[in-house]
Amino acid sequence: MDCGHGIGRQHWATRYNEKNNHAQCKKCNGFEGGKREVYKERVNKLYGPQTWDLLELTSRKPAKQMDAFTIRHLTIYYSLKVKEMKLLKPAI
Numbered sequence: 063m064d065c066g067h068g069i070g071r072q073h074w075a076t077r078y079n080e081k082n083n084h085a086q087c088k089k090c091n092g093f094e095g096g097k098r099e100v101y102k103e104r105v106n107k108l109y110g111p112q113t114w115d116l117l118e119l120t121s122r123k124p125a126k127q128m129d130a131f132t133i134r135h136l137t138i139y140y141s142l143k144v145k146e147m148k149l150l151k152p153a154i
């Protein structure tokens with residue numbers, strides 16, 4: 063699986079937004095350009111009807127590339143989140 067971005071990664075303001083990052087198979091993410099219309103529909107279904115529009119607006123805001131400290135902070139945050147998810151994983 064890939065980490066598919068609804069709004070392209072070049073937009074730093076939404077690059078690491080959890081509502082803009084979802085598992086996507088390599089075919090959909092790569093060869094089919096991320097299936098933007100399907101992505102949009104699913105994001106709105108998951109998070110609410112205005113979510114895609116809000117992501118698009120947010121993506122246009124100026125944002126700097128993250129510094130090493132912020133990246134390190136996010137790495138620790140998500141490492142802990144993965145550990146938490148493993149603990150919550152059903153036994154079957």
Ligand SMILES: [Zn+2]
Nearest residue numbers: 086087089090
């Ligand atoms: Zn797919």
